[in-house]
Amino acid sequence: MAKLGYPFTLGVASGEPAPDGVILWTRLAPVPFDPDPARPGGMPARSVPVRWQVAEDPAFARIVRQGTASAAQAWAHSVHVRVDGLRPATDYHYRFSVGAPFGAETSPAGRTRTAPARDSTAPVRFAVASCQRYEHGHFTAHRHLAAELPDVVFHLGDSIYEYGRPAVPKPGRYVRPLEPPERECLSLHDYRNRHARYRTDADLRAAHAAAPWVVTWDDHEVDDNYAGVRPADGSPPAAFLRRRTAAYRAYYEHMPLRVRPVGEELRMYRWRPYGGVADFLVLDARQYRAGADMLGPAQERWLLDRLRSARARWKVLVQPLFFARRAFPGPLGPTFSTDAWDGFAEQRARVLAAAGERLVVLSGDVHNNWACDLDDDAGRPVGVEFVGTAITSAPSGAGGGPILAANPHIKFFDDHRGYLAGTAGPAGFEIAYRVVDFVDRPSGQLGTAARFGVREDRVVRLDV
Ligand SMILES: [Fe+2]
Incomplete structure (x- = not known):
């Protein structure tokens, strides 16, 4: 041969x-x-x-x-x-x-790097990435992330995007080509080649080679805004389930996961303990979604049990979607995103009640940076949410100002691309919002837009 x-x-x-x-x-x-x-x-x-x-x-x-x-x-x-x-x-x-x-x-x-022993109180240094749309920009943020050599990287989903090349790409939003023939992913072969396209990027390879990753997925690993076995476009579930199974298989083939797909399922929700400092609880917001239930009954039971029995200083949800209430002001009154946790408010209330205190939610999906306080239904502080921006994916274009004004529990907005750099220790939890100044060409410079800590289950702004 x-x-x-x-x-x-x-x-x-x-x-x-x-x-x-x-x-x-x-x-x-x-x-x-x-x-x-x-x-x-x-x-x-x-x-x-x-x-x-x-x-x-x-x-x-x-x-x-x-x-x-x-x-x-x-x-x-x-x-x-x-x-x-x-x-x-x-x-x-x-x-x-x-x-x-x-x-x-x-x-x-x-x-x-291995995780610390069960009784360790050493701080953990981590990075958080999400939403890396290849055609939207250069993965410069991943190169900067790799240089920090974090103990662990959490990826919150949209590690690929399934889209093909649009007939008329928007200006600045198609800065480098997908793999030929640049069509939407439908088959196992398509998804394999799309993952491969992403990994040919040297900056993404550097980030994977720099630290262990703990990954979860959002929708674009399969199809925009899908829910369980139902695609957003209303096409038949049986055909969509074949597509989803192919996409899950290709995802496994390209990620350092401990478990492989079994039939149509790939078990993604799991507990990753870091000593006595942090119980990282990784969620799957897509696979079991049905009606007003984002997690499915088995995953919700597992999560509520884990939150109630957590022994570490911080209970950290590693998951894709905006968790805090987020009202979009409008002429007919506020509107809410039904694809995020606002569409699953009763389940969110059960999660907050089970956590009780010292909850930190890490999120992505919305392609810009936010920081929020989280309260239970009685208005008592339960914890905080840090929403990390996209590595490259373009934001919707809506500004943050009106949303900040309409949501007093949301304390921070920033509209750059980048990633989060965090430290969780026995005494504190800190997040730095790392940003790059551009992604439409290589060599964007790194900066820090803001730093936040947590005090008595509220976000507090720190000096940069
Ligand atoms: Fe995204």
Whole structure:
């Protein structure tokens, strides 16, 4: 067989940090968006052994774990290696290598970090990213995020967008091309090639290689504003469920997840503890949605139990959607987004009641920055919400001023693209709103729009 090209075009990643281990990820794709659905990534139709190594040092002189995984065509030659036996709160370095039919090739090295031990009170440094629409801009924010070497990165969804090239792109909103033929994703092949398009971006690869990621999804990993098995356009659920299953599979194939899809389901909601400091509760706001129920009964039971029994200083929801009440003033009275938590107010009230205090909600979706106080139905403070802006996706265009005026519990608005840099410790919780000055061309400079802390379950503005 002819020698294949370099296979690590999509980079490496790690995720799901536990005190004793992480998941390592890569995918072999010498032709990242091969047009032939029978050859995803330009790979032959057979399994390929992939060697992996974990070391204590970036030169790989002190290797502590190694082995061989099988990259199978059924999973688009992705590998998900479950590494255990590591020490808590420790940096590690990892890489992959392959032999025939590639000759001998080694991947770039990634840096990862295990979670702290259960009794640790060491602060955790994290970053929060969301909404990275490839065609809308350059992933400069991800390059700056990578340089911070956070302990962990939370991604809140819209890691891809399913759209094709619009017939008439709006000015400034189509600054780089999707993979050919630039059409909307419908099939497994389409979603695989769209994820691959994103990972050909060097800044996104750098962010994945810099720290372990804990990911959840929003709607655009499948289809705009879908709910459970129902697409927003009203087309039949049976056909949509086939599309959703393909999209979930491609998502798994490109993310460092601990669990794989089972039938039509990919279990995303989960608990990621960081010692005694933070219980990160990762939510799935899409898969089980029906009527006035965003989470589905099983996920809601799990969440309320976790909130009531949480022992760490902070209870942190890692989820895509604007959580606080947000009234949009209008001539006929206020209106609300029914796709966000305002469309699920009774469920939101149950979440707030179960949390009681020390709740921090991390959100994305709306493509600009916000900070909010959260009260229960009796007006008592329960916690705060930090809404992080998009990496690139363009905002709707509505300004923040009228919304701030109509919603006194919303304290901050900023209209840049960027990410959040946070620290959670036994004494405090702080968020810096990192922003870039432009995304329509490379090399945007990084700044900090504002910093907020939490005092007695209220946001407080800090000096930058
Ligand atoms: Fe988005």
